[in-house]
Amino acid sequence: MDTKDEAKEELKQDSPENENMKYAAHKKIIRIIVIAIGFLVAFLSLLVATSISWMFRTWTGLTMNELMFHIQSPLQGTDNGIIISYIVSCVLVSIGVILLVGIIYKIVKKKKGLILLTSAVISVAVAGTSINYMWSRLDITAYASNKSTYSTFIDDNYVDPKSVSITFPEQKRNLIYIYLESMENTYADKNHGGAFEKNVIPELTALSNKNENFSGDHETLNGGVSLNGTGWTVAAMFAQSSGLPLLIPIEGNSMNEQDTFLPGLTTIGDILKDAGYSQSLVLGSDANFGGRKLFYTQHGTYDIYDYYYSKDQGQIPEDYHVFWGYEDIKLFEFAKQHLLEVSASEEPFNMTILTVDTHFEDGYVCEDCQETFGDDQYANVMACSSKRVAEFVNWIQEQDFYENTTIVISGDHPTMDSDFCEDVENSYERKVYTTYINSAADTKSDAYRQYTTFDNFPTTLASLGAEIEGNRLGLGTNLFSSEATLLEKYDKNTIETELDKKSKLMDKLTEDIVVAEPEEDLTAEADTEDDSPEQPEITSAEIEVTSYDFRTGKYEIFVRNLPVDSNVQALRCAVWAEEDQSDLKWYEAELQPDGSYVAKVWAADFAFKVSEYNIHIYSLDTEGEPHLLAESIGEITR
Known part of the structure; x- marks a missing residue:
């Protein structure tokens, strides 16, 4: 191709017609993405709503404790009937509704966007109403509060x-x-x-x-x-x-994954064994x-x-x-x-x-x-x-x-x-x-x-x-x-x-129960102030924050390698996410047999808010005075 032909080709590529074609193609791609997102939002919202409805039909007297048990339990041993029931009542119903909306969307000539938008909005509204009903019926607020509160x-x-x-x-x-x-x-x-x-x-x-x-x-x-x-x-x-x-x-x-089963406890088996049974x-x-x-x-x-x-x-x-x-x-x-x-x-x-x-x-x-x-x-x-x-x-x-x-x-x-007891009156104990x-x-x-x-x-x-x-x-x-x-x-x-x-x-x-191995090493050297006469020398202390475990609702803070002569009487951890520290919580770190300390940070204490959390670790000296030992970051994820 000579120079003259190349110039014509460039002019052709830059022509208004070609630009319009590119614009139309981009517009079509964006439109397809928007439609896909709309249908996906509608489907997921319907799935949430039907799942909540199915859940309360399946377990008529459901409580939050039972729900957490069912969510966390393995499928092993679960009858195929209950799985099929969920697929038919929730997954297939949601797919069926979305297919019906898709057929209507395909048939109509005008206001297609309005149909899709209306379907998505209605689905989201139904899901929101269902979630609000579940929250109220299971009293999730009280459940979360109880899980973060000590009782004697x-x-x-x-x-x-x-x-x-x-x-x-x-x-x-x-x-x-x-x-x-x-x-x-x-x-x-x-x-x-x-x-x-x-x-x-x-x-x-x-x-x-x-x-x-x-x-x-x-x-x-x-x-x-x-x-x-x-x-x-x-x-x-x-x-x-x-x-x-x-x-x-x-x-x-999950206790089969542990090495011990509450070894400090005395049971009927322990008593009868001691009696010669x-x-x-x-x-x-x-x-x-x-x-x-x-x-x-x-x-x-x-x-x-x-x-x-x-x-x-x-x-x-x-x-x-x-x-x-x-x-x-x-x-x-x-x-x-x-x-x-x-x-x-x-x-x-x-x-x-x-x-x-x-x-x-x-x-x-x-x-x-x-x-x-x-x-x-x-x-x-x-x-x-x-x-x-x-x-x-x-x-x-x-x-x-x-x-x-x-x-x-x-x-x-x-x-x-x-469903075996679905007709039993609520007043019957x-x-x-x-x-x-x-x-x-x-x-x-x-x-x-x-x-x-x-x-x-x-x-x-x-x-x-x-x-x-x-x-x-x-x-x-x-x-x-x-x-x-x-x-x-x-x-x-x-x-x-x-x-x-x-x-x-x-x-x-339950202190011997091992929750999970840390997935990554977030060790940070302790930040000590050597020029302060009140600050103990703990330069070799190691700080480790584990990944958040959604199954137990917590992550842990480990403090290791404190020198024997550091005069530390206790460790306290300040944890917060808000800039104004309005959600600040204090945790006492527990001394372990090996000389290390561990503190457990519960997501329920922060209403399960997904965020990064500031962690300041303070040592208390023999006079009970706090000294900043180290800083780190923890995280609550979904």
């Missing part, structure tokens, strides 16, 4: 088993403790204290009324109330064994899940007979796996074998059994399940469990060791099934199924007792004939005594509110 309720009411005398009879009784997954009194008919028209658990109802459930002379079902920190399996087993809620700074089922845990799932194996081996040295034990011993085929492991029909057969073996020994035994077929969602239909309740699968599974447990108890009562054996049967927690069989103790009153699952801890020991000084252990009360329970002293809502708050006792018991 647990500290004041807790009775340390180490501080009281527990005396066993000369001939110690055996204990069989059966946890029934998701079993409530609710499933019985109204005439027997349940909430259903037809009794789903007739055998269990008869068993409870025939034995002891602390209903006094009312001849009706009674059971423990499941409070905050007791509403999932490992937390329920922990609460009934220790008299405390499982309030930990990590997700409730052989102990075992029998369950048809993986004992590691939720830290159950860790808890029972560290607190009582239990032998663990779980799903993997049965595979290793050839009790089930190597490739066998249904529901959570193996079903309850096998569980009770294996438990019989273990009972016959352990009862042959001269030492007393404690066997804990955990069922699984009645786990939400809808349970597991085994080969023995009958369609007594038609297509209501969960009711059929509950009815099957009721019959099977009663048959197992009958078998125990036929054995030679029964005469000197107490049986405790308790639901672990109220069911989390999405749902309690876990409870009965004590062949107890060595008698009740002191004919009154209908109000109690929680915490009370199972001392009551179980008393049912073995043990005498407990003061009749209280943990937060629990011996129900065979006339001592008042917490639920008989305080309103349930008061107890729930106080349990929601932070506790120095629980902080102490």
